[in-house]
Amino acid sequence: MNEQDILDLIQNDEWMMRALAIAERQQLKNWLIGAGFVRNKVWDHLHGFNREGVDTRDIDLVYYDPAGNDEAADEALSKSLSADTDLKWEVVNQFYASRWHSDQPYTSIEDAISQWPETVTGVGVRLSNGYLTLVAPHGIDDLINMRIRKSPKFKGDEAVFRERMKQKNWFRKWSKLVLVED
Numbered sequence: 411m412n413e414q415d416i417l418d419l420i421q422n423d424e425w426m427m428r429a430l431a432i433a434e435r436q437q438l439k440n441w442l443i444g445a446g447f448v449r450n451k452v453w454d455h456l457h458g459f460n461r462e463g464v465d466t467r468d469i470d471l472v473y474y475d476p477a478g479n480d481e482a483a484d485e486a487l488s489k490s491l492s493a494d495t496d497l498k499w500e501v502v503n504q505f506y507a508s509r510w511h512s513d514q515p516y517t518s519i520e521d522a523i524s525q526w527p528e529t530v531t532g533v534g535v536r537l538s539n540g541y542l543t544l545v546a547p548h549g550i551d552d553l554i555n556m557r558i559r560k561s562p563k564f565k566g567d568e569a570v571f572r573e574r575m576k577q578k579n580w581f582r583k584w585s586k587l588v589l590v591e592d
Contacts, residue, residue: 411456411554416448417542419455420535425462426451429497430537433471436487436501440519441473442545444534445526452553453584468498472534474519478503520547525563527574529553532561552590559590 420426426447433443450464471491479487484501491499504522508515516522523532524547533546533553544550552559558580560571581587 413544419451423462429469434537438473439475442534442536443471444523445470445531448533448535449530457584468500471501472504474504476505527564529559529561556587557590
């Protein structure tokens with residue numbers, strides 16, 4: 411499996427393309443839909459689960475715009491999108507999100523998602539004028555080989571990483587996953 415295979419999976423999923431089209435219409439700068447949106451689709455495919463859409467609690471629409479929305483405006487947009495669609499949206503300008511973790515300000519959307527907890531979570535996709543682009547600062551090797559590894563840029567401690575594993579129930583949903591400890 412390579413990047414184009416991942417893009418083809420998404421392109422052939424009507425539910426995912428609908429979500430991406432909704433996101434594109436928001437005209438946010440440097441946006442993508444990340445986390446479980448891409449990760450779960452790939453894992454479903456690699457486990458032989460043939461379902462439309464993905465099993466995720468929400469759609470993580472993130473963007474990077476120093477002159478963009480603040481938290482209140484993003485929360486309002488999240489609520490509006492959720493009310494207007496049958497999807498639960500979480501919209502966050504990654505420009506301010508670094509403050510939640512007392513990090514240095516992120517420099518780009520790629521920098522922001524590279525600091526998400528797992529390398530397989532820091533993957534996203536965007537739609538622009540009919541073309542999909544995959545954004546994967548850590549590459550796709552862990553994702554396609556079903557390895558869960560703490561992101562080398564994640565600032566949280568090991569306990570936070572482990573608690574996420576427990577809460578997400580990934581190993582129960584996808585039995586071929588492997589936890590890699592560096």
